[in-house]
Structure formats: C-alpha cells, structure tokens
Amino acid sequence: MDYEITLLTTMSISILFALALNFVTGLCGQISLGHAAFLGTGAYTSAMMTKASYPFLLTLPFAALTSGILGFFIGLCSLRVRHDFLAITTMGVGFLFVGVVRQQDFLGGEVGISGIPSPGFSRFWFLVFCLFLASLFAFFSLRIKKSWMGKVFESISDDEDVTRSLGINVSHYKIFAFVIGTSVAGVAGALYAHHLRFIGPDSFGFVESVSVLAMVIIGGVGSVWAVSITAAFLSVLPMVFQFVDDYKLLFYSALLFFMMRFSPEGLKGLVEKIKKNRKSKLDKENKNEQKAS
C-alpha cells in the first residue's frame, strides 16, 4: 500500500507541475524550457522554512511567492524576447538556478538539503492534499479556458501583434500567465520537497525541465485533461522501469524529438500544429454530429 501511495503522490505532484507549465506554454503560448527552476525555488523556500520549524502549510504561500516573483521577472523578459529566443532565455534561467544553488552553502550546496521534516500529516493524507491541489488547479485552468481570459491567451499564442491591434494589453496577460504558472510550480516544489524529504540542485536541472515540457507537449499543448494524464503516466515511468530512470534525458528528449520530427518550424510551430489538429478534429466531430442529428 505504501508503494502505491508513493506512486500516486508522485503522480499528483507531477500533474500540478505539468499544469503549471501548461498555463504558460499551453494556454498562453509562451515557451519555458527552464520550468524546473521554479519548482526548485519553491522546494528550497519551503524546505528551508520547515527546517526552521515553520509549519508546512504556512510555507506554501511563501513557496508560491518566491517562485512567482522570479516568474514575474521572466514574464518581463518575455515582453522583449519571443519564440525560440524565449526558449533559450528560460533554458538559461534553468541553468543559472542550478549553478547558483550549487554555490550556496546555506542551501546545502552540491549536497542539497536532507532531513526535511514531515509535512505533519500521514502519507495518505499528504496524498489527498496533493491530489486536492492538483484538482483545484486543473479546475482553475479549465475555468480560465472558458473565460474571456482564455480567448485572449489563445489569441496571444496565435499572434501577439494582432492581439494588440484588438485593443488588448498583451503585456499584462503574458506577465499574469508567467506569475500564475511559476507560483503554482513553486507550490508543486514545496510538495515535492516534503514528499521526498530530500532535495538537491540536480533535482531541478535541465532533465526535469525537459521532462515536464515533454509532458505538456506530448499531452497536447493546452489541453488540461490530456496534459494531466500524460504527466501522471510519464512521471511514474522512471519508478516502474529502471532503464527510463537511467536514461531520463535520452528518453524524454527522444520523445520530444519524435514530436518535433513532425514540426519543422520549431517549438512554436509545434504548438500551433497540435492546436490546429485538435481544432479541425473537433470540427469534424461536430459536423458529423450535426449530420447525424
């Protein structure tokens, strides 16, 4: 039973993390190739706090805040650089995070932080809590997609300049997407730290960023359900199959490469292509339904 609970908790945390990236990349069309840095910021913030005897639940808002502040600045960057350059910039932020954390003795340096206290509830209730947060954010994402904000996000991921010419303050929306998508990643990080009770710089490296991006892209960019299912599935693969764990970067990169093989226009093209395929399929289904009825 313990093993299943561990698996399910890992799944829930991965779903939350993948949905956080999906908010930025899937809904608003902004690539982040360094999202593990925000997971890490939240994880370190929360772990340092519980180690200093603050209650776990109190650390969550702070984890969200520190990651969100970092995300706000990346959001500002996204106003200057777009598409492929944004991918490179965010990737740089990911490397920078690991590089900086490694050098900080108070963060445990290379070794990381071990002996993170228990969150204060049993493993089962911790699982329930993680599931609750993942569902809550899934619900929020679905809610956003239905609102006018969802339309604006879709418009921005389609064409920013056109969106501006419709009187929409694109900058506000992009920064908002980054702040939400990164602070939620921070919360996922806090859960992660108290699930494993150990974190180190390598827990939040490029491999993690690539694997979460793989979850979002393979799931079908923007789709809350598909991304959740893919995240749940991909997150436990390394736990079930040792070879996936051994060759994580290779495995996820290969998955990503396989996806990109069908999109020569790079990441943005991939985003659009997947969106379009889904749309036209939906339309066909709708038409068929209309014919049938």
Place this chain on the structure above:
Amino acid sequence: MSKKLLEIENITVRFGGVIAVNKVNFSLEKGELVGFIGPNGAGKTTLMKTITGMVEPQEGKILLNGELLNGKPIHERINLGLSLAQQIVSPLNSFNCIDNVVLACGKNKTKNLFKSLFINETAEEEKKAKELLEIVGLGEVLNEYPETLPLGYLKRLEVARALALDPLLLLLDEPLAGLNQKEASSLGDLIVKLNEKGQTILLIEHNLKEVIRICKKIYVQDNGRSLAYGDALDVMKNEDVKRAYLGTNKNA
C-alpha cells in the same frame, strides 16, 4: 478648439535609408470619408501604421481628438477609438471567422485582465459578430477557419473585425483589393452607408474609379510626400497628381 478628429503634423518615417513618409501634414474631421491614394510605395500603409502605433515616426505629432498619440502603445490607441483593417490580412488562424470577430467585439471585457478572468458570457458578442459578418457578406462562412478561405473573404473578415472595435476613426488599407467586381462594389456601398450613419473613415484604395465613386474628398501621397488634398474632382484634375499617376506617360 477645432473639431478635428485626426491631426497629423509633420510626420516623417525612415526605414534605414528609405524615407517612407516625408514631412506629411494631414487632418480629418468627424464624419468625413476620405479616400487616400498614391502609387505603390508612396508610404500609404506606413502612414496608417504610424497612426495605430505599429510604426513609430522619427519626427512629427499625431493627435486623436486633440490627444497626443505618440509613444502610446497600440492597444491604448485602439481603446482611444482607432481600428485598422490591414492591407496584408492578419486573421487569427486558430479562431474561426465568428470567433475572430467575437474577440474584437469583447474589447470592453478584455480591456481589464481581472475582469476578463471572471466573465464567460459571449452571447451578446456572438450576436453582434454574426450581424457584422452578414453585413460584409460572410454570413455563410461563420464557422469556417481563415486558412480555408480565399483572400476576398479574408479581406472582408478584416473589415468586419475592424468594425467590431466600434472605432471613432476607421482605417481601411486597400479593403477592396482581392475582391471581385461585385464584392468590391458591394463593400464600397457598405463603406458609403457606414459613413452616412456617421462613421469617420480613412480609406486607402488602389482602384481610382472606385475611390472617386465612393469618396467626396481625396488625399494623395507620392514618394512619401503629400501631393494634394481636397474635393475629389479637383484633386483628380491636379497636374501633380496626373503626373504621379501617369508618370510612365510623361514622355509620350
């Protein structure tokens, strides 16, 4: 104060060595419909983009209703009452026709980020978008995606979307290009009708015949410079204008 809606003072736009717009002065009053003509490369599109903020001029001032537009971002200018149907059509390809227009109709709901988060309701905008698309003759393709439609349709979609923003000043950059004769004259009639209802319009158009038919007033630009501005028939008699247009016949 003047009742001028748009004032352009001494605007110059350079692209590297090319002077696309050269010390242009121009103004427009509320309720006018002005035809804007000039040979290819005269800087017409550039001037339009300078008004909406897509291009920043190196010199000069632009005022809408007496308010200085220079330095303001595009979305603010749109919200002050401008809209532009571009020469190169720019539909949102992941939205179908009606949703393209719905998004523009929802200007007041998307203006504020936090408001947009709490509103789902689209019925009102859908009704208005449908009406606008029917007016421009796209009632049959409401649910089609832009990529499946020919240029003539996309041109009219562009116009419908610009209308959806309820502008004080409607800027149209060659909306009739790519339309067949019948579509062009019916859109031309629509432009006249909108103007009769009080819509102020600045219309760039290549087809001289159609411009003279539609517009009482014409502004001409050539090589980035203002050439003439005034009553359509007077302008067409202007020697400079004739030379600019019949330039190739100069030696004949």
